[in-house]
Amino acid sequence: MPVDTNSEDRPRKGKRTRQQILERALDLASSHGLEGLTIGRLSSELGMSKSGLFGHFGSKTDLQLATVEAAMQRFEESVVNPALEDEPGLERLLHWLTLWADHIEHSPYRGGCFFQAASLEFDGRPGEVRDLVAKATGSWLAMLESELEAAKAARQIRKATDARQLSFELHAMVQQANWASQLLEIDNAFGMARQAMLSRLQQAVTPSGASLLRQT
Amino acid sequence: MPVDTNSEDRPRKGKRTRQQILERALDLASSHGLEGLTIGRLSSELGMSKSGLFGHFGSKTDLQLATVEAAMQRFEESVVNPALEDEPGLERLLHWLTLWADHIEHSPYRGGCFFQAASLEFDGRPGEVRDLVAKATGSWLAMLESELEAAKAARQIRKATDARQLSFELHAMVQQANWASQLLEIDNAFGMARQAMLSRLQQAVTPSGASLLRQT
DNA sequence: CCTACCGATCGGTAGG
DNA sequence: CCTACCGATCGGTAGG
Numbered sequence: 001m002p003v004d005t006n007s008e009d010r011p012r013k014g015k016r017t018r019q020q021i022l023e024r025a026l027d028l029a030s031s032h033g034l035e036g037l038t039i040g041r042l043s044s045e046l047g048m049s050k051s052g053l054f055g056h057f058g059s060k061t062d063l064q065l066a067t068v069e070a071a072m073q074r075f076e077e078s079v080v081n082p083a084l085e086d087e088p089g090l091e092r093l094l095h096w097l098t099l100w101a102d103h104i105e106h107s108p109y110r111g112g113c114f115f116q117a118a119s120l121e122f123d124g125r126p127g128e129v130r131d132l133v134a135k136a137t138g139s140w141l142a143m144l145e146s147e148l149e150a151a152k153a154a155r156q157i158r159k160a161t162d163a164r165q166l167s168f169e170l171h172a173m174v175q176q177a178n179w180a181s182q183l184l185e186i187d188n189a190f191g192m193a194r195q196a197m198l199s200r201l202q203q204a205v206t207p208s209g210a211s212l213l214r215q216t
Numbered sequence: 217m218p219v220d221t222n223s224e225d226r227p228r229k230g231k232r233t234r235q236q237i238l239e240r241a242l243d244l245a246s247s248h249g250l251e252g253l254t255i256g257r258l259s260s261e262l263g264m265s266k267s268g269l270f271g272h273f274g275s276k277t278d279l280q281l282a283t284v285e286a287a288m289q290r291f292e293e294s295v296v297n298p299a300l301e302d303e304p305g306l307e308r309l310l311h312w313l314t315l316w317a318d319h320i321e322h323s324p325y326r327g328g329c330f331f332q333a334a335s336l337e338f339d340g341r342p343g344e345v346r347d348l349v350a351k352a353t354g355s356w357l358a359m360l361e362s363e364l365e366a367a368k369a370a371r372q373i374r375k376a377t378d379a380r381q382l383s384f385e386l387h388a389m390v391q392q393a394n395w396a397s398q399l400l401e402i403d404n405a406f407g408m409a410r411q412a413m414l415s416r417l418q419q420a421v422t423p424s425g426a427s428l429l430r431q432t
Numbered sequence: 433c434c435t436a437c438c439g440a441t442c443g444g445t446a447g448g
Numbered sequence: 449c450c451t452a453c454c455g456a457t458c459g460g461t462a463g464g
Contacts, residue, residue, distance in 0.1 A: 017433090031340035036251060040457065051461080052433045060459060111340030116395075120336040123398035124247035124327030130399075138400050168392060168408045175395065176388030179332075182339035183346075184354045192384045233449090256441065267445080268449045276443060 018056050021046060022070040025063065030111030033121050034064045034129060064129045071114045072136050078103045080143075089151040090205075090212050093144065097170065097197055098216070104178050105190045112182040116175055141171050156209030157201075166204060173197050234272050237262060238286040241279065246327030249337050250280045250345060280345045287330045288352050294319045296359075306372040306421070306428050309363040313386065313413055314432070320394050321406045328398040332391055357387050372425030373417075382420060389413050 024046055029037045039060060043053040057063040083095035104113045111117050115137050122130040148163035177193035180186040198213070205213055240262055245253045255276060259269040273279040299311035320329045327333050331353050338346040361383035367373045393409035396402040414429070421429055 014433095033249065033251070033337060035249065038457080039459065049434060050459090051435085054460070055433070109340075111336075117336045117340075119395055119399045120327075120333045121249060123395070124325075124333075134399050141396075141400070165408055165411065168396065168405075169389070169412050172388040172392030172412075173385070176384060176391060179335055179339070179391065180357075180384070183335045183350050184357070189384075192381055195381065196385050196388075254441080255443065265450060266443090267451085270444070271449070 014056070018066075021053060021056060022067060025067045026070055026074070026114060027109050029064075029067050030107075030109035030114045030117060032111075034067065034118055035121065037064065037067065039063065061128060065132055068118065068129065068132050068136065071118075075103070075115075075136075075140075089147060089154040090156040090201075090209050093147040093151060094201075094212070094216050096144070096147065097174075101174055101177065101190050101194060104174060105181070113175070113178040116178055141167060144170060151209065155206055156212060157204040158206055161204045166200065169200055170197050173200075234282075237269060237272060238283060241283040242286055242290070242330060243325050245280075245283050246323075246325035246330045246333060248327075250283065250334055251337065253280065253283065255279065277344060281348055284334065284345065284348050284352065287334075291319070291331075291352075291356075303370075305363060305367040305370040306417075306425050309360065309367060310417075310428070310432050312360070312363065313390075317390055317393065317406050317410060320390060321397070329391070329394040332394055357383060360386060367425065371422055372428060373420040374422055377420045382416065385416055386413050389416075 021042070025037055025042055028042055028045070032041075039050050039054055042063075043050045046053065057066060079096065079099045082099060083092050086092040086095050107113065115133065118129075118133045119137055122133055145163050145167035148157065148161065148166055151157045152159060152161060152163065173193040173196045174190075177189040180189035180192075186192075198216075201213060202210070237258070241253055241258055244258055244261070248257075255266050255270055258279075259266045262269065273282060295312065295315045298315060299308050302308040302311050323329065331349065334345075334349045335353055338349055361379050364373065364377065364379035364382055368375060368377060368379065389409040389412045390406075393405040396405035396408075402408075414432075417429060418426070
């Protein structure tokens, strides 16, 4: 980090504190839900006063929204961005699926996948939080589909492949693995998900796509 | 309903009230979670006092456990039992998958599948509620696997089929459909799930199993 | 960022 | 099944 002027120091500190709050909020929300993420519990875990924490956000809803945004940022850093250097199409898709499954399997949070928990918690409650969670997860599903379309254009998968259907099925596997490993404590849940995704892609692939698959 | 003696009437009424409470509790829990199922909210929705309702249960945990049990009972009535008359194996499996998908697609509750919501809500929180949810959902997954084993014994699906893996994938599809329809409001989510399950089974089936598949 | 407070609601109890 | 209550915690505010 470069040295900065003192005048810029105060807002920076506020930002850093906010980051620390959100880091803890992510963990709390993943295990106790975005509703169980209470201002009192969070502030006492951080050793600060309720109102001191509250000042960083305008309301509980804003705290929840900021937590979802922090989760989106983490997801982009750990999963989305590292594969942006890959060729669009099958290559990037395979990288994404690998990064995604690894990210959730080795999640440091008690509750596993933040977005699956938030999805099910808010799908029956209209509001800003629900809308943001839907936007985040819906766009990830669309990204998988779009990469399948790119793979189709590059003749890596067959033209007859239903990209929407296939992205639906691939997405389902990682979600199922998160559920099975978190709740049922099935050891090789992510192994089953990886195998399912691979065999499903093998059916869709052209000879040129098949060689890409074999490299993974 | 048959007429009964007066002496038996009082405990019966208590049971009926309890059933009405649990019916409402199921709806509330499906949309607001088992933790958002508060005694105060539930009692005011039912037009009775908090302590009056509380008397039917010993604690909030007991209310949550009773609600999960009520959901299990509903699931047995609507999904499990109707297919018990079918032949074990592929026939019963197909019937179960159909009943299951229909049950969730046409769920009267605001939050969709009760068990998926409860799974994600409690997977990070050890305790009796988590254990019961895990037992209920884990045994359903095991029932699907067991029916695949029966289908294998009846030579309806190939011997090489990995029943554990396949039940994992079938289960994933219905869960994914519930998520996609509830949160993303994708119209044909259950259609995609049905198609995925069918095509996955088609790959596993023997010629004699194939004719059973075609009848569905 | 703090202390000190607000009304509302939480799970739960006493007593009838 | 009720009224009347308990201490704790909720989201949020006033004032510094």
